[in-house]
Amino acid sequence: MALATFVDGQRPLLAGLGPDLGELADSALAFVVGGKRLRPQFCLAGWLIAGGEPTDAGFVTAAASLEWLQASALVHDDLMDGSDTRRGRPSIHREYEARHRHDGRSGDAAGFGLSTAVLLGDLMLSWCDEMFTGAVLASARLAPHIRPARAFLDLCKSEVVAGQFLDVVGQTRASLTVDEAMKVVRYKSAKYTVERPLHIGAALAGASPELIAGLSDIALPLGEAFQLRDDVLGVFGDPSVTGKPAGDDLREGKRTVLVARTSEITDDAGRTLLRDQLGTADGVDAVRSLIESSGALAAVEADIALLEGQADAAIEALGAREILGPLALTATRRTR
Template sequence: MHVMEEVSQRLGRFVADQRDVAASTGPIARQLFDAAAMTLTGGKRLRAQFCHTGWVAAGGEPYAEEAIAVASSLEIFQAAALVHDDLIDHSDTRRGRPAAHRALEIAHRDAGWSGSSEDFGVSGAILLGDLLVAWSDDLLEEAVAGHLHAPLVRAEYGRMRRDVTLGQFLDVAQESAWVTQPEAEHADRALEIASLKSARYSVEQPLIIGAALAGATEDQRSSLREFGHHIGIAFQLRDDVLGVFGDTAETGKPAGDDIREGKRTILVAYTRERLSPDAKDRFDEALGDRDLSTDEVHHIQQEMQTSGALDRVESIIEENATAALGVLATAPLQEGAREDLARLAEAAIHRRA
């Protein structure tokens, strides 16, 4: 059985247990539990796969119960992060469905409740994300209770949570603070945010958490951390590219969504470096305009291409992929783990959604 199937089944059992807990809370409270369960459906389960592969790479038995449970807890945390991320970014969709805050807004309106449906959706999504973080903690603790390596797993899990929260805050702040920063720093700031917000959280820490659970040596953890960081950077930069150039049918989000949200990614930083002052002013004015037409989004996409920004980002992605495979070639890992990690790296870097 594939890791994705094992994790989906484990999440299903966990959600069933939570529904039992919620059975006596009444239909309104159960609405929050139902919304939480919905966030755990679909997705690529990349964090769970990296976690499980880190476990196997350090000598863990494939599909062991504790490894699948820990990997599943990371998927719950990912769901929490997406709920809050969509709220912060004012995103209307996720995986082709209404984002959590929009779904709650619709439920409020359909029920004919009083007050602002939009405010209810926002408030409900904040609490939904908090509930999912608590669920992630609960499943992790259940998995490592009494485990020999529980202290290190908890420490690495805590580090992941801190890094992604800090990275998210820096991402939000950068959209306001960038005008006060020297232009030469914009690309470096974007890479710093990519590292904290996504690289460590999406690849590096899941690998390390799985390896720590298996009792990895210091050399194994060091190799996995370096490999994971390179792949994580490439993963986030691919996400930046898809946020501008991705196919809606595959990403589940409108084309050019990051442009309308005004995200200050490295694509934006590189594009601005090559624009004339007048063109730069027009570019800056368009970023973050939620009413941009399809033609206006297409014009910005062309500027990113003709400025060479897209090619520069693609080059960084490939440089990190090459560096990661170089680390992998000499990493002291279990037989077969290198092939599995290379396969996951390929899926993370060259994905279309």
């Protein structure tokens, strides 16, 4: 509801700039339908743990703004990866490529889709800042805490870009170690999905440095477990549930922790298969089978269980079981 209300407020501005911009607003709003809302949920958890009121309307709007940050990252991620679908529907660059062809427009359809995806992702990132700052400044309860909360939001944006770049650079290398792949996991996902949203919510409620540190003890292992689960689903998940084709990461040649574990524990023949087949459409089944038969899938599942245990112990130490216990399970024991 908060996202739709915000977009409705943007429509007069966009309509005044040109008739084609209405469909851009429609696409943005449609894109955020059906998401897991994990970042706003973790932001709410941080707020509640720090003593915030669950029904504070200004906070709800501020937390919801993190969905625009997530949407921006996904639109750009799909473009960089050449992904055809997202949440069971065409990715933004494919949607606008198809619109170009359907309307019989001049020029390059693929280039139009690419350009639109870049611009829409940028617009969503701008909307995150605008919606967050507007909600906080409009609330007497939240406004005094805008500086620390904004600092965490700014860190979140910088860290996810850094993590994305580490991921891009990783794909240019013949292989990554498990430690190198885990660094990508930490910055591309763990901090961005769990740690910084928790910090933002807690900061808006006036959290102490000690509480912020305690939230990090929970967030980092939990966020890493979340991304490892995402990697497993990307290879072995059911496309009808995940909304993404199974094996996309393998087709794209991503050096995930699953792949790094496989390279670490397989034999020379397995490493040769990885070298020759990873990043090819024809090699998806062979690489998927190697990940499972080598024991890498089991090893990553064990990593997830270990990280879950660390997060669980930190939740217990902070006395946040009621608020964070169910959310932690949602993040790591999921099918999409």
